[in-house]
Amino acid sequence: MHHFSAPHARRLISASLMIGVAFVIFGLSFGVLAVSAGASVLQACAMSLLIFTGASQMSAVSVIATGGSAASAFGGAVLLSGRNAVYGLAMAPVLRGGSLPSRLLGAQWVIDETTAVVSAESDAATRRTAFWISGAILYASWNIGTFLGALLGSSINPSDFGLDVAFPVMFTAMVASHLRTKAGRYAALFGAVAAVALAPFMPVGLPILVAAFGMLFGLAPQSSDEVTA
Amino acid sequence: MTWTLILSLAASAYFLKLLGAVIIGHWVMPPALERCLMLIPAALLAGLIAKDTFTVGQQIGVDARAAGLAVAVIATWRKLPFVVIIVAGVGTTALIRLFV
Numbered sequence: 001m002h003h004f005s006a007p008h009a010r011r012l013i014s015a016s017l018m019i020g021v022a023f024v025i026f027g028l029s030f031g032v033l034a035v036s037a038g039a040s041v042l043q044a045c046a047m048s049l050l051i052f053t054g055a056s057q058m059s060a061v062s063v064i065a066t067g068g069s070a071a072s073a074f075g076g077a078v079l080l081s082g083r084n085a086v087y088g089l090a091m092a093p094v095l096r097g098g099s100l101p102s103r104l105l106g107a108q109w110v111i112d113e114t115t116a117v118v119s120a121e122s123d124a125a126t127r128r129t130a131f132w133i134s135g136a137i138l139y140a141s142w143n144i145g146t147f148l149g150a151l152l153g154s155s156i157n158p159s160d161f162g163l164d165v166a167f168p169v170m171f172t173a174m175v176a177s178h179l180r181t182k183a184g185r186y187a188a189l190f191g192a193v194a195a196v197a198l199a200p201f202m203p204v205g206l207p208i209l210v211a212a213f214g215m216l217f218g219l220a221p222q223s224s225d226e227v228t229a
Numbered sequence: 230m231t232w233t234l235i236l237s238l239a240a241s242a243y244f245l246k247l248l249g250a251v252i253i254g255h256w257v258m259p260p261a262l263e264r265c266l267m268l269i270p271a272a273l274l275a276g277l278i279a280k281d282t283f284t285v286g287q288q289i290g291v292d293a294r295a296a297g298l299a300v301a302v303i304a305t306w307r308k309l310p311f312v313v314i315i316v317a318g319v320g321t322t323a324l325i326r327l328f329v
Contacts, residue, residue, distance in 0.1 A: 022311045029315060039230035050239035053246075055270060060238060061230070062277055067286060070234045074241075080273050081242040082266045088249020089258060095250055107250040108243060162323030165297040167281040169318030172301045173311055175274035187268040188275035195276035199284045208280060214272025218264030 008126045009133065012117070016134040019113050020141035027142045029170055030057060031149020032156075036163060037065035041150040048146035052139065053111055055174055056080040059208075062167045068205025076208045087115040094118060094131045109135030183222075187214035293329070297322030 027048060034044035039061070047057050056077040063073035088110045095106045109131070117134040121127045178184045191211035198207035282298045283289055301318030309317075 025312045025315070034230070037230060043230050043232070043235055047235055047239075050235070051242045053242050055274065056238065056242055059273065059277055060234065062281055064230055064234075066280065066284075070231060074234055074238055076273060076277075077238050078241045078245075079269050081245050082269055084242065085245045085249035086258065086263050086266050088246050088251075089254065089256065091250050092254030096254060103251050104247070107247045110246045110250050162293070162297065162319050162326060164281070165294040165322040166315065166319050168278040168294065168298050169301040169315055171274045171278045171281070172298065172305050172318070173314045175271060175278065176305050178268075178271035178274065183264065183268060184271040187272040191272035191274075191276035192279035195280040196283050196289055199280065199289055200287050202287075204286055208273065208276050211276025212269055212273050214275075215265040215268040218266075218268045219261050222260070222264065 008121075008129055012126075012130050012133045013137070016117060016137040019117070019134070020137045023113075023138055023141035024145035024148075026054060026170070027145020028149035028152070029145075029166055030054065030061070031146040031151070032153035032163065033058070033065070033149075033166055033170075034061045034146075035150050035153030037061045039150075041147075041154055044150035044153075045143065045147050048143045051077075051081075052108055052142065053081050053084060054142070055171075058167070058170060058174075062171075063205045063208060065164075065167070066204055068208075069203065072203075072205025072209060076205075076212070079209075079212045083112075084110055087111065090115060091118065091131065093124070094127050106131065106135065109139055111138070113138055183217045183220065186217045190214035190217070293322045293325040296325055 030048070031044050034047065034057075035041065039047070047060075051057050059080050060073040060077040063076055064070070088107065091106075091110050091114075095103045098106065114131060114134045118127050118130045121130045175188065179188055191214040194211040194213070195207045198210055202210075278298065282294045283291060297318045297320075300321040301314050304314040304317050
């Protein structure tokens with residue numbers, strides 16, 4: 001077991017719980033939408049337990065819900081989870097030194113929010129405490145939310161509540177932090193235009209994969225207005 | 230939703246996390262590759278927003294979903310809590326469908 005940095009634990013727990021509340025609500029929405037897209041309660045819960053990266057899960061469900069193929073749902077979701085490899089590199093020093101099982105478990109908890117919580121800390125011991133506390137709380141919150149949402153989703157008729165618009169609404173809340181840079185805004189504009197303009201000419205689900213080419217704005221050297229998040 | 234999709238997605242997502250966190254933990258990624266990977270959410274999430282708001286299958290159109298999205302964009306821009314963004318966005322579309 002790792003040595004925990006006790007003085008910071010309480011502060012890190014309350015910081016993580018604040019994000020955890022959002023994760024329960026977010027997970028709940030995911031559960032409802034997954035079930036409304038044809039997943040069983042067990043499948044919705046398996047997605048959150050095993051995939052545990054919100055944007056990818058939502059993306060796959062959104063493509064399936066609108067009639068896209070499993071292959072295009074898979075492609076978009078995997079592309080979206082590519083950034084977890086970048087976060088993983090940043091989190092590697094935090095996991096290094098732990099036992100192999102702890103590193104294998106820790107890898108599953110490398111997501112946007114745990115990386116953000118850890119990155120806010122400066123010394124190695126506190127970063128390690130921050131990772132395990134935020135990881136455990138967020139993993140629990142996300143899965144509790146999903147389970148409750150999946151139960152809720154199987155007892156209501158989602159189309160009665162305008163829940164089809166819940167997808168773009170959730171994606172809007174999620175994309176905001178990615179629009180802080182000029183390259184991010186160009187990539188988003190490209191993605192949005194591609195996804196709509198190509199819709200009449202391609203099978204459902206494919207325009208989304210073309211939208212991902214917006215990532216190529218990253219090939220341009222970082223401009224002076226860029227801020228690292 | 231099939232188990233094949235769920236399990237292959239789980240394996241791929243976990244592999245990508247493991248790749249960075251454990252397998253190649255010491256590697257310094259080329260900055261351009263890192264910038265591209267970090268831009269995928271902006272491009273794809275914006276694409277998903279546009280698809281889920283302005284298309285039905287292969288048809289392009291504007292309906293009550295656009296109003297819900299507009300409200301969600303304003304709520305997000307005003308940095309309102311997550312639950313407010315969802316309820317306001319979904320509620321707007323539901324109300325328009327109820328009364329129009």
